[in-house]
Amino acid sequence: MxxxxxxxxxxxxxxxxxxxxxxxxxxxxxxxxxxxxxxxxxxxxxxxxxxxxxxxxxxxxxxxxxxxxxxxxxxxxxxxxxxxxxxxxxxxxxxxxxxxxxxxxxxxxxxxxxxxxxxxxxxxxxxxxxxxxxxxxxxxxxxxxxxxxxxxxxxxxxxxxxxxxxxxxxxxxxxxxxxxxxxxxxxxxxxxxxxxxxxxxxxxxxxxxxxxxxxxxxxxxxxxxxxxxxxxxxxxxKSANLAENDEDVQMTEESVIESTGxxxxxxxxxDFEDPVDVLSQLPTDLSTRLRESVWKERVEVLEEISGFFKAPKIQDEDYSYFISLMVGCLRDVNLQVVTLACGILLDLAKGLKANFHKYSSTLVSPLLERTKERKKTVLGALIEVLDTCFKYSSFHDIVDPTVEYMVHISPHVKVESMQYLVRCLKETKVLPTNDEIERMMASAIKLLQDSQVTVRNAASEVIGTLMKLIGSEKSRKYLDRVDKRHVKKVQQICQSAVVKTGPTREGFTVVEQVTSINDKIPNLAQRGVGSNTSENENTTAAPSTSRSSGSSIPSKRAATSPLKENVANHKNTLTSKPLKASNVSNYGISAQQLQELELLKAEKFVWLEEKKVLLSDLEEVKSNNDSLLKNVVSLNGKLDDYHEKFTTMSMTLKSKDTQIFRLRSDLETCQIRYSQLQQKNKVLSGQLELSNDKNTAVESINKVPEDSNDINRRISILSIGSSTGEAKETEKIPVLRNNVSIYNFDDADDGWKRATAVTNDLKAKIQRMKARTRVLDPVDD
The missing domain is CATH 1.25.10.10 (Leucine-rich Repeat Variant)
Structure with missing residues (x-):
C-alpha cells in the first residue's frame, strides 16, 4: 500500500x-x-x-x-x-x-x-x-x-x-x-x-x-x-502556591526553593533504615534463663541477645515485659550482668529513639538505685543509660524519681541523683512547673546541711543551676532559705551555669502566644466581660476632650485649675447628693454597668473564698506530702536494713549448706569404710573357723595311736608267740608311739596335709598289723 x-x-x-x-x-x-x-x-x-x-x-x-x-x-x-x-x-x-x-x-x-x-x-x-x-x-x-x-x-x-x-x-x-x-x-x-x-x-x-x-x-x-x-x-x-498568592498569579519555579531548603x-x-523486629528473635525461655542461679548462665543469655539490638533502627512494639526483665538484671548482684543490661537498654533506646520515651520513667528509679556501685565501668554504663532516658523523653518524666533518690540513704546515690538532675536542667528546653521547682529546691536546700562534703557541693550545684533556669525574681525567695555559708557558692554556680532555656525566652514565647490569641479574637473587648479596654480608651482621650465637651470624666488637674473657685459648691454637692448618684454622674457609669460591677465583685469575693479553701487544701496536701516523704525515707532505710540482713542471712545459709555438704561427704566416706571393714571381718571370721576345723582334725589324728595300741594289745593277748616275740612286740609299741608323735603338728596352715599324711601312714601300719595277725593265726591252730 x-x-x-x-x-x-x-x-x-x-x-x-x-x-x-x-x-x-x-x-x-x-x-x-x-x-x-x-x-x-x-x-x-x-x-x-x-x-x-x-x-x-x-x-x-x-x-x-x-x-x-x-x-x-x-x-x-x-x-x-x-x-x-x-x-x-x-x-x-x-x-x-x-x-x-x-x-x-x-x-x-x-x-x-x-x-x-x-x-x-x-x-x-x-x-x-x-x-x-x-x-x-x-x-x-x-x-x-x-x-x-x-x-x-x-x-x-x-x-x-x-x-x-x-x-x-x-x-x-x-x-x-x-x-x-x-x-x-x-x-x-x-x-x-x-x-x-x-x-x-x-x-x-x-x-x-x-x-x-x-x-x-x-x-x-x-x-x-x-x-x-x-x-x-x-x-x-503549584496549586498550593496559587491558593496562597491570589494577588500574584504568575509564579516562577523559584518559589519553592525556600520551603525545600x-x-x-x-x-x-x-530515617533511611528499615526497622528490625527484635522481639521475634528473642529466645522463648528468656525469663527462665535470666533467673538462673549460676551467674555465668545469665551472662551467657545476655551476650546472646545483645547482638539483636545492634540494629540501627528497631521496630516499635510493646517492650514493657522486656523492660521489666532488664530492670531485674539491673538489680542483679553480678556486675557483669548489670553492665550487659545497660548496653542492651542503650542499644534499644538508639534503635527506638523517640519511641523509647514511654519506658524512661520505669528505668530511672532502678538506674539511680544502682549508682551506689563504685566500679567506674559499671557506673559509666548506668550514667549513659540515664542520660539516654532523658534524651528521648522529657524533663517531667524524670524529675519525680530523681527528686525521690536525692534523699536516698546512700550518699553516693544522693550525689549521682543530683548530678543527673543538674545535667537534665542544663539540657532541658522546657521550664519545670512551680510544684517541681518547689520540690527540687526543698530537697536541695535540706541537703546543704548534710555531713558529706560531696553531697553539699552537689546540692549547691542543683540550687545554682535551677536559679539560673527560673530567673532571679523567682529564685529570690529560695535564696533567702539558703544558709549564709552557702549563698556565695550558690551565686557563683548560678552565674557560671549554662542552660538552654530561661525565663526571658519563656516570657517572649508567652507574649507571642498571647499576641496571636488576641489577633485571632479581635472582638474580645466587646463581650462585656471587663471594662479595662474602654477605661484605657477614655483615659487616653480625656486630655483632649474634657475641656471642650464638658465630660464628667475626671482628669489630672492643670496649672490653671478652677477648682478653688467652687470649693463651697463642691462641698455642698458632696453632702447634698446621694453617693450613688454622685458616682454615676461623676464617672459616667450606667446602671447596667454598675450592676455588672457588683456582679463582678460578688464573683471576685467567691473566687477569693475558693482561693482560701484551695490554699488550705494545698497546705494540707504539702504537709501530707512531707509526711509521706519522711515515711518513704524511713521505709527506704528499713528496706536497706532488710537487704543487708537478707544478704547476711543468705551468706550464713550458704555457709551452712557448705557444712552440710561436707558432713554428708564425710558420712558417705565412713559408711564405705564401715562396709569394707565388715567384709574384712567376715573374711577373717571365715579364716578363723577354718583354722578351728583344722585344729579339730589334728586332735582327732592324735587320738589314732591310742586306738592302734589297743589293737596291738588285743593282738598280743591273742597271739601265742614266744617271749622273745612278745618282747619284740612290746618294743615296737613305743616305737610306733614315737613315730605317731612325729605327726603331731601345731601349724594350722599345714594341718590338712599333715593329717592326710598321718592318716595314710596309719592305714598302712594297720594293714601290716592285720597281715601279721593273719600270719600268726595258723601257728596257733
Whole structure:
C-alpha cells in the first residue's frame, strides 16, 4: 500500500495499521488532536484503555515509537492529575523498558519527559516504585538508563518532594554491579541525593560500599555547591502556591526553593533504615534463663541477645515485659550482668529513639538505685543509660524519681541523683512547673546541711543551676532559705551555669502566644466581660476632650485649675447628693454597668473564698506530702536494713549448706569404710573357723595311736608267740608311739596335709598289723 492510500484513513485505523509509516502518521495526528482538545473522544478512549497507550509507546518501529512517545507527552501536558493516574501503572513500565533504552536520543529524551510529567501530575513515589524493578534487569543498558532517569527525577524535583528512602537502599547494589556505566550513573545519582540530604547519605551508604568507591564519592562531593535547588514543582505545589498568592498569579519555579531548603534538615540516616523486629528473635525461655542461679548462665543469655539490638533502627512494639526483665538484671548482684543490661537498654533506646520515651520513667528509679556501685565501668554504663532516658523523653518524666533518690540513704546515690538532675536542667528546653521547682529546691536546700562534703557541693550545684533556669525574681525567695555559708557558692554556680532555656525566652514565647490569641479574637473587648479596654480608651482621650465637651470624666488637674473657685459648691454637692448618684454622674457609669460591677465583685469575693479553701487544701496536701516523704525515707532505710540482713542471712545459709555438704561427704566416706571393714571381718571370721576345723582334725589324728595300741594289745593277748616275740612286740609299741608323735603338728596352715599324711601312714601300719595277725593265726591252730 502506498503512502497516498493510507493518508485518508481514520486516525483509529492508522493507530492499529500494520505499516509503521501509517502508525507514525496516526501518532502525529493524535498529537495534533491532543494539542487542540484534550477532551476529544479518541483521547478519552485511549485514556480509559491504557493498554492502547502502552502499545503506542512500545511500538516496534523506532521512528513510529518516537512519534508515539511524543504524542503521549502532549496528552500528559494537557491532562489533569486524575486522568494521568489511570494510565500510570500500565504505561510507566513500558516507557522504562522500551522508551529509555531506545536507539534514538530524541525518543529517550521524550520518555524521560513523560516520566517527569507523571511525577509532576500524579505521584513521585508510585512512579519510582514502578521503575525500581528495572534496576534488577539483566541488561546493563536497561539498568543504566533507569538509573539516569531516576537521577533526572530527583534533580528536577528535589528530595523534599521525592523521598530519598525510595532509592537510597538500592544505591549500594548499583555500586556492586559489574558494568562500569551502571556504577558511573550510580555515582551521579549519589551526588544528586547527597546535595539534598547532606552527611546522612555518607552515614547510610559508606558502610555498605568499598573504600575505593568511598574515596571517589568524597572527591565528587567536594564539588557540590551548597543549597541545591529543584527546577520543577509538582501540580499540588503549584496549586498550593496559587491558593496562597491570589494577588500574584504568575509564579516562577523559584518559589519553592525556600520551603525545600528548610526541609533539608529533617533527613537523618535513621530515617533511611528499615526497622528490625527484635522481639521475634528473642529466645522463648528468656525469663527462665535470666533467673538462673549460676551467674555465668545469665551472662551467657545476655551476650546472646545483645547482638539483636545492634540494629540501627528497631521496630516499635510493646517492650514493657522486656523492660521489666532488664530492670531485674539491673538489680542483679553480678556486675557483669548489670553492665550487659545497660548496653542492651542503650542499644534499644538508639534503635527506638523517640519511641523509647514511654519506658524512661520505669528505668530511672532502678538506674539511680544502682549508682551506689563504685566500679567506674559499671557506673559509666548506668550514667549513659540515664542520660539516654532523658534524651528521648522529657524533663517531667524524670524529675519525680530523681527528686525521690536525692534523699536516698546512700550518699553516693544522693550525689549521682543530683548530678543527673543538674545535667537534665542544663539540657532541658522546657521550664519545670512551680510544684517541681518547689520540690527540687526543698530537697536541695535540706541537703546543704548534710555531713558529706560531696553531697553539699552537689546540692549547691542543683540550687545554682535551677536559679539560673527560673530567673532571679523567682529564685529570690529560695535564696533567702539558703544558709549564709552557702549563698556565695550558690551565686557563683548560678552565674557560671549554662542552660538552654530561661525565663526571658519563656516570657517572649508567652507574649507571642498571647499576641496571636488576641489577633485571632479581635472582638474580645466587646463581650462585656471587663471594662479595662474602654477605661484605657477614655483615659487616653480625656486630655483632649474634657475641656471642650464638658465630660464628667475626671482628669489630672492643670496649672490653671478652677477648682478653688467652687470649693463651697463642691462641698455642698458632696453632702447634698446621694453617693450613688454622685458616682454615676461623676464617672459616667450606667446602671447596667454598675450592676455588672457588683456582679463582678460578688464573683471576685467567691473566687477569693475558693482561693482560701484551695490554699488550705494545698497546705494540707504539702504537709501530707512531707509526711509521706519522711515515711518513704524511713521505709527506704528499713528496706536497706532488710537487704543487708537478707544478704547476711543468705551468706550464713550458704555457709551452712557448705557444712552440710561436707558432713554428708564425710558420712558417705565412713559408711564405705564401715562396709569394707565388715567384709574384712567376715573374711577373717571365715579364716578363723577354718583354722578351728583344722585344729579339730589334728586332735582327732592324735587320738589314732591310742586306738592302734589297743589293737596291738588285743593282738598280743591273742597271739601265742614266744617271749622273745612278745618282747619284740612290746618294743615296737613305743616305737610306733614315737613315730605317731612325729605327726603331731601345731601349724594350722599345714594341718590338712599333715593329717592326710598321718592318716595314710596309719592305714598302712594297720594293714601290716592285720597281715601279721593273719600270719600268726595258723601257728596257733
Amino acid at each position: 502506498s503512502e497516498s492510500e493510507f493518508e485518508n484513513l481514520p486516525v483509529e485505523e492508522l493507530l492499529e495499521h500494520k505499516l509503521w509509516k501509517a502508525r507514525q502518521l496516526g501518532y502525529s495526528q493524535l498529537k495534533e488532536i491532543a494539542e487542540k482538545s484534550i477532551s476529544d473522544e479518541l483521547i478519552t478512549q485511549l485514556v480509559n484503555n491504557p493498554q492502547r497507550l502502552l502499545k503506542i509507546v512500545t511500538d516496534s518501529n523506532v521512528a513510529a515509537q518516537e512519534m508515539g512517545i511524543s504524542a503521549l507527552t502532549t496528552i500528559l501536558k494537557q491532562s489533569r492529575p486524575e486522568t494521568v493516574s489511570r494510565t500510570r501503572d500500565t504505561v510507566v513500565p513500558g516507557l522504562v523498558e522500551k522508551g529509555l533504552t531506545s536507539s534514538k536520543a530524541s525518543s529517550r529524551s521524550e520518555a524521560t519527559e513523560a516520566l517527569l510529567l507523571y511525577v509532576e501530575l500524579d505521584s513521585g513515589k508510585e512512579v519510582i516504585e514502578l521503575m525500581l524493578p528495572s534496576l534488577s534487569a539483566k541488561s546493563p543498558k536497561q539498568v543504566t538508563a533507569t538509573v539516569k532517569a531516576i537521577n533526572d527525577i530527583y534533580s528536577a524535583f528535589g528530595c523534599p518532594t521525592m523521598d530519598p528512602k525510595l532509592i537510597i537502599n538500592s544505591i549500594p547494589k548499583l555500586f556492586e554491579h559489574s558494568d562500569k556505566n551502571v556504577r558511573g550513573e550510580a555515582s551521579g545519582l549519589s551526588v544528586t541525593i547527597r546535595s539534598y540530604i547532606g552527611d546522612s547519605f555518607d552515614q547510610t551508604i559508606f558502610p555498605k560500599i568499598k573504600p575505593i568507591q568511598q574515596k571517589d564519592l568524597k572527591a565528587l562531593f567536594e564539588e557540590i555547591k551548597s543549597g541545591a535547588k529543584p527546577s520543577r514543582m509538582t501540580y499540588s505545589q 528548610e526541609a533539608k534538615a529533617v533527613f537523618n540516616a535513621y
